[in-house]
Amino acid sequence: MLExxxxxxxxxxxxxxxxxxxxxLLALLFLLAACSKAPVNSPYVRGAEAENVLYTAFSQRSPxxxxxxxxxxxxxxxxxxxxxxxxxxxxxxxxxxRLRPRAAREISQPTYxxxxxxxxxxxxxxxxxxxxxxxxxxxxxxLFQPHPAFAKDASGNYAYWxxxxxxxxxxxxxxxxxxxxTRELTADxxxxxxxxxxxxxxxxxxxxxxxxxxxxLGEYGxxxxxxxxxxxxxxxxxxxDLRQYGFDGVQALDAHxxxxxxxxxxxxxKYWLAMTFLxxxxxxxxxxxxxxxxxxxxxxxxxxxxxxxxxxxTESIQNRRHVLTRxxxxxxxxxxxxxxxxxxxxxxxxxxxxxxxxxDQIVFSIEKESVPLMGKFLQGYYDVPxxxxxxxxxxxxxxxxxxxxxxxxxxxxxxxxxxxTEAQIYYLGFNWLDPVVGGGDTPEQAEKxxxxxxxxxxxxxxxxxxxxxxxxxxxxxxxxVPPDIPGHQxxxxxxxxxxYTLEDGRAVRRPLDEAKKLLAEAGYxxxxxxxxxxxxxxHFDSAGGMGSNATVDWMRRQLKxxxxxxxxxxxxxxxxxxxxxxxxAQMFMWGWVADYPDAENFLFLLxxxxxxxxxxxxxxxxxxxxxxxxxxxxxxxxxxGPEKEALVHQMVRLVQRDMPWMFGFYPKSGGxxxxxxxxxxPTQMVRNTLQYLRIDPSMRAERIESWNPPVWWPLWLLLAAxxxxxxxxxxxxxxxxxxxxxxxxxxxxxx
Numbered sequence: 001m002l003e004x005x006x007x008x009x010x011x012x013x014x015x016x017x018x019x020x021x022x023x024x025l026l027a028l029l030f031l032l033a034a035c036s037k038a039p040v041n042s043p044y045v046r047g048a049e050a051e052n053v054l055y056t057a058f059s060q061r062s063p064x065x066x067x068x069x070x071x072x073x074x075x076x077x078x079x080x081x082x083x084x085x086x087x088x089x090x091x092x093x094x095x096x097x098r099l100r101p102r103a104a105r106e107i108s109q110p111t112y113x114x115x116x117x118x119x120x121x122x123x124x125x126x127x128x129x130x131x132x133x134x135x136x137x138x139x140x141x142x143l144f145q146p147h148p149a150f151a152k153d154a155s156g157n158y159a160y161w162x163x164x165x166x167x168x169x170x171x172x173x174x175x176x177x178x179x180x181x182t183r184e185l186t187a188d189x190x191x192x193x194x195x196x197x198x199x200x201x202x203x204x205x206x207x208x209x210x211x212x213x214x215x216x217l218g219e220y221g222x223x224x225x226x227x228x229x230x231x232x233x234x235x236x237x238x239x240x241d242l243r244q245y246g247f248d249g250v251q252a253l254d255a256h257x258x259x260x261x262x263x264x265x266x267x268x269x270k271y272w273l274a275m276t277f278l279x280x281x282x283x284x285x286x287x288x289x290x291x292x293x294x295x296x297x298x299x300x301x302x303x304x305x306x307x308x309x310x311x312x313x314t315e316s317i318q319n320r321r322h323v324l325t326r327x328x329x330x331x332x333x334x335x336x337x338x339x340x341x342x343x344x345x346x347x348x349x350x351x352x353x354x355x356x357x358x359x360d361q362i363v364f365s366i367e368k369e370s371v372p373l374m375g376k377f378l379q380g381y382y383d384v385p386x387x388x389x390x391x392x393x394x395x396x397x398x399x400x401x402x403x404x405x406x407x408x409x410x411x412x413x414x415x416x417x418x419x420x421t422e423a424q425i426y427y428l429g430f431n432w433l434d435p436v437v438g439g440g441d442t443p444e445q446a447e448k449x450x451x452x453x454x455x456x457x458x459x460x461x462x463x464x465x466x467x468x469x470x471x472x473x474x475x476x477x478x479x480x481v482p483p484d485i486p487g488h489q490x491x492x493x494x495x496x497x498x499x500y501t502l503e504d505g506r507a508v509r510r511p512l513d514e515a516k517k518l519l520a521e522a523g524y525x526x527x528x529x530x531x532x533x534x535x536x537x538x539h540f541d542s543a544g545g546m547g548s549n550a551t552v553d554w555m556r557r558q559l560k561x562x563x564x565x566x567x568x569x570x571x572x573x574x575x576x577x578x579x580x581x582x583x584x585a586q587m588f589m590w591g592w593v594a595d596y597p598d599a600e601n602f603l604f605l606l607x608x609x610x611x612x613x614x615x616x617x618x619x620x621x622x623x624x625x626x627x628x629x630x631x632x633x634x635x636x637x638x639x640x641g642p643e644k645e646a647l648v649h650q651m652v653r654l655v656q657r658d659m660p661w662m663f664g665f666y667p668k669s670g671g672x673x674x675x676x677x678x679x680x681x682p683t684q685m686v687r688n689t690l691q692y693l694r695i696d697p698s699m700r701a702e703r704i705e706s707w708n709p710p711v712w713w714p715l716w717l718l719l720a721a722x723x724x725x726x727x728x729x730x731x732x733x734x735x736x737x738x739x740x741x742x743x744x745x746x747x748x749x750x751x
Contacts, residue, residue, distance in 0.1 A: 093339025126637020393670025527563030583613030
């Protein structure tokens with residue numbers, strides 16, 4: 001028995017092996033049975049692609065400032081302009097850009113007063129106007145989003161003011177508060193929002209600019225700082241109730257009328273009313289977030305804003321995911337019915353008059369690397385790569401031009417790669433204070449220097465630059481005012497005749513022979529000083545060590561065509577800025593992006609009293625022309641219209657002749673959109689674009705399924721391998737069992 005038992009103890013556990021084999025086969029069969037055509041690589045829950053939700057990404061950190069007084073970064077604007085409602089906005093489709101009311105009833109015209117407080121006529125000379133008063137009517141019935149700051153209990157007291165004890169223990173998001181409520185937007189909310197610009201507890205990058213224009217704002221800020229200092233000395237901390245401290249520059253005349261008093265005449269002030277800096281802030285929200293413990297729980301206006309716009313922030317996981325959800329209290333804003341001539345052909349007017357927003361939710365997910373971001377976009381899992389980034393349309397068009405395979409892929413996907421020339425300019429500036437390329441000390445020297453600048457400007461082939469360095473994604477600049485800005489002139493009127501001629505309606509750069517002739521007339525025949533015979537050497541100042549940069553090599557080649565040498569003086573950024581402030585640079589590259597769509601926002605870069613070296617302004621070239629300055633001073637007081645445009649055209653012609661800049665180029669930007677996105681029109685000036693987009697979720701679901709078919713053949717191979725592996729094992733087990741059985745039988749038969 002012992003011997004037999006020992007033999008039996010060495011037998012393989014055939015039952016266990018059979019169970020393992022059976023379970024393996026069963027698991028594989030279950031996997032195969034689950035095989036379907038549905039994609040298995042989706043980053044979202046099943047069925048999400050069929051919902052009315054737009055998916056996009058952000059590649060950097062989470063937006064840092066969503067408080068309207070502090071927000072100034074482009075990556076914050078998809079949130080702030082969707083959540084808040086400034087008084088004005090821009091027509092989504094119109095070009096040139098045109099203001100339209102948002103929370104306001106209409107675009108209000110100011111009334112003017114002289115220094116003695118006497119009312120002036122609307123056409124009074126700008127220099128006689130000491131005060132502009134804007135009385136802006138706000139639409140009644142606008143409601144704030146649901147928010148716990150407005151919630152009240154059964155007794156009519158604020159439910160979350162004050163929060164005491166352990167009231168914040170489990171609250172890290174607005175959704176953690178059970179009670180919410182709303183109230184109507186009033187003029188006082190705009191008053192409170194503007195007062196917050198000057199609050200000691202708020203960091204606002206726009207306070208300095210607004211203090212120059214809004215009556216008493218600067219003094220109000222100083223007063224608030226004194227108030228805060230006294231409070232701290234008395235041991236008072238926490239919320240500073242700005243309702244108790246006002247100033248005359250901003251007032252609520254009644255519940256729906258806001259008055260803003262502006263120094264002098266400043267027609268461009270209306271554009272600031274389209275920015276979220278001047279958005280309304282309810283005092284209840286300010287008080288709610290100033291309670292002890294809120295900051296430690298990351299609860300503030302910077303993280304959980306409160307607005308009246310089409311969307312509200314309902315989920316915020318820092319550096320991971322943010323969700324905008326349709327504001328249930330939003331009244332609906334009609335989609336525009338007019339646009340540019342080709343907008344109807346592009347299908348951009350099909351939603352004419354329909355109430356926006358069209359999309360229920362917008363989900364922003366973190367994508368730290370561009371490769372997985374673009375991979376998911378091409379798979380259909382992102383509808384727009386990044387809502388705040390206008391470079392994707394340009395980059396993908398360039399990629400399609402370089403790669404036939406990518407071009408075919410983009411066509412097969414039906415991607416919309418849209419570009420537009422933006423309201424910005426890059427130029428190469430001449431320092432007007434420099435004796436060689438500047439304005440000159442005598443009329444004779446001024447004329448010679450002008451001819452030198454013109455010769456250099458002809459030699460610099462910006463069309464070639466755009467082709468090489470921008471992959472044709474830019475437009476040559478003929479003057480300082482970009483397209484879509486009132487006052488810009490297309491060809492032939494806008495042609496820079498110092499550099500170009502017009503042939504068959506096209507701008508053709510003047511030949512190098514003309515440039516060489518101008519160079520000789522400037523005193524540098526064949527690129528050498530007429531008196532000394534020494535070669536003409538020009539200096540280009542730059543930041544960041546551009547000496548070996550391909551751009552600088554290109555610049556050298558342009559001047560070499562005139563036998564002129566270029567010396568690059570590269571320094572670090574701080575040193576470069578110092579040289580610019582001192583007026584020590586000779587030639588430099590500079591750029592400007594419009595704050596608002598007005599020619600004044602570009603022409604002030606050439607206004608003499610704005611000279612950087614002498615006045616610390618933004619006139620980096622230190623250009624000074626008394627006639628230009630006179631026209632600018634007349635133009636800046638004018639309202640939009642033919643008279644203003646005529647002055648703009650005169651100023652442009654002056655600088656085209658003087659050439660303080662080589663005007664360089666207007667860059668293009670644009671967006672990439674899936675085929676199921678409707679109403680896409682890229683722009684950097686209109687910020688509240690998300691409310692106008694519409695998606696076709698059923699098309700998206702179909703395309704995602706067809707683009708991402710699951711690959712099941714590896715499972716079939718695994719099943720076959722399992723079967724091939726199990727069958728020999730079972731045969732061996734059976735053979736051993738028979739052998740063991742025979743051995744046992746033989747052993748039992750011995751005496």
